[in-house]
Structure formats: C-alpha cells, structure tokens
Amino acid sequence: MIKIPLSIFAGLSILGIFSCTKPVAPEYLGFRDLKFEKFSMDESILHTDLAFYNSNPFSMQLNRADIDVYLNDDLANHYVMDSTIYIPKKDSFSIPLNLRLNPRLLLGSAIKMLMNNNQVKVRLEGNVKVKRSGVGFTVPIHYEELQKLDINF
Numbered sequence: 001m002i003k004i005p006l007s008i009f010a011g012l013s014i015l016g017i018f019s020c021t022k023p024v025a026p027e028y029l030g031f032r033d034l035k036f037e038k039f040s041m042d043e044s045i046l047h048t049d050l051a052f053y054n055s056n057p058f059s060m061q062l063n064r065a066d067i068d069v070y071l072n073d074d075l076a077n078h079y080v081m082d083s084t085i086y087i088p089k090k091d092s093f094s095i096p097l098n099l100r101l102n103p104r105l106l107l108g109s110a111i112k113m114l115m116n117n118n119q120v121k122v123r124l125e126g127n128v129k130v131k132r133s134g135v136g137f138t139v140p141i142h143y144e145e146l147q148k149l150d151i152n153f
Helices: 006-019 103-115
Strands: 027-039 045-052 060-071 075-082 084-085 090-103 117-130 133-146
Touching: 027 090, 027 117, 027 133, 060 090, 060 133, 075 090, 084 090
Parallel strands: none
Antiparallel strands: 027 045, 045 090, 060 075, 060 084, 060 117, 117 133
C-alpha cells in the first residue's frame, strides 16, 4: 500500500475544490450593432450581438443558451443557441442573436421608446450551459436593464 503524506493529500484536495468552482454568470453589457434584417407587417427579423463580460478567472465554453428575451415586459421571443462559443477569462465576449419578432410588439415598444428617450427595458431570463475543463455547468441568466437603442434600418 502506498502512503501519501497528509500535506500532499490536503494540497491536492484544495486544488480539486478550487478547480471545480462553479462559474458565476457573466455580466451583461448590452446590445451591440442592432440591425433589422427585415421589417414588414408580417415579420420582422432583428440581428444583434449580446455583449457580456466574464469575470471568472478561467476561460469556458458556452455550449447552449436557452433564453427568453423580453422587451418592456412583453415576451419578444424564445432564443435557443446550440453552437459552441469560446469565453475568455476576465474578458468580454459576444453572442450573436437573430430574433423573429412580432411587428405589433415592435410598434408598441417603439411608442414606449419614443416616450422614454429611445430606451427600452430589456430582460433576459433562462439558462446557459458552459463547460470548464471538461466539467459542465448550468448557469442561470437573469438580466434586466433599460437599454438605449440606436436602430439602423
């Protein structure tokens, strides 16, 4: 039987605990490059990048996002992303977002935006699955803020 000194065992245990620390949710920075790909009374497609900052001291991979996007407390769309995005440690990153929106919702939000200095309340609710060193985690996403939108058609 091999004996392992207690100090080595304790050091490896502490290293193991800290290496499996569950990631904290990235900080939401807002929309970037908001553009309407299509705008009609039948269908509107909005393209943007959601910008985030990863405050974790380690890089990760985003494997899946399952998020509800709300504009002024109205559900704009349910977004599912099933591709892999590299998330650098202590750095910003973005997630591309293409949303099919109901034109009636857009008109209601546009009126509220005009009355509120081109700001809309954006809320993101859901979960993302990230992987760090081969270990998967589910991180809940709950963001809400007033977002100033400069919309380019």
